[in-house]
Amino acid sequence: MAATMSQPCFSASTSSFRASQSQHAPMPYSDDPLTQLPAVDFKFDDLRKRMAEFTVKFDAFIEQGRKRVLEERNEFRARLGELHEEQRSATTHIASLQSTLSTHNHVLAREQAEKNEMHAQISKLEAHQANQAASRDRLKNAIAQTQRQIEVKLAAQREYAAKMDKQSRLNGPELNFWETYLGCRIEGSGDENKVRIVFMFPPLKGGNNGGAADEREAVFELLVPATSTGKYSVVYMKPRLDSGKVEKVVDRLNETREIATLLKGMRSLFADAMR
Secondary structure, three states: OHHHHHHHHHHHHHHHHHHHHHHOOOOOHHHOOOOOOOOOOOOHHHHHHHHHHHHHHHHHHHHHHHHHHHHHHHHHHHHHHHHHHHHHHHHHHHHHHHHHHHHHHHHHHHHHHHHHHHHHHHHHHHHHHHHHHHHHHHHHHHHHHHHHHHHHHHHHHHHHHHHHHHHHHHHHHHHHHHHHHHOEEEEEOOOOOEEEEEEEEOOOOOOOOOOHHHOEEEEEEEEOOOOOOOOOEEEEEEOOOOHHHHHHHHHHHHHHOOHHHHHHHHHHHHHHHOO
């Protein structure tokens, strides 16, 4: 029963759809306003002319750009070549500067070595000069001390000479007496520090006529000390005497400081030797 009732409903809907489709049937193409284009003049000739002009300008622009690019590339290559040349020149110049710098450093090192050597020589010379100055000062002090000693000795010698001169004036008569009594004479020996004493002895018995030419001589030289405290000594004898006996006579002279002791002792020794 349900099936019988649904059939009329479906038929009614189908018929209504067909009615709506029949009402909206398509219009002819020529009558449709949407399909009808307006009459427009695109001016293709002018457009082609303008396109041709644009093409010419664009080609000229491209050609100019290409030329500019070529020129810039050539300039770049030329500049790059110049830069390479400048780089080579700079490299050569740097190498030359490095060589000059090395030579300069070598010269500086040599000059520094010479400077150090000169400073060492100067220091050595200064040390030598200081040593020489010290030696000079020592020599000056030694010379001054020696001069003082010489002055002291000269003063002592002058004092001794004055005493001897005074004593000689006092001893003059005594010496004359001893020269006459002992038959001797006192002479110079050519040395101011020595005195020559000559004893005269009679000739030997049986000599030629007993003349003065036959008198015999005995000589000795006495070394006189430089000071009053110095010791006398006999430095020469003719004829030779016993040195021990002579030393005893000289020792008595040094003890007594009397010339008569020496003269008597030496004459006695010569007399014994010449018998």
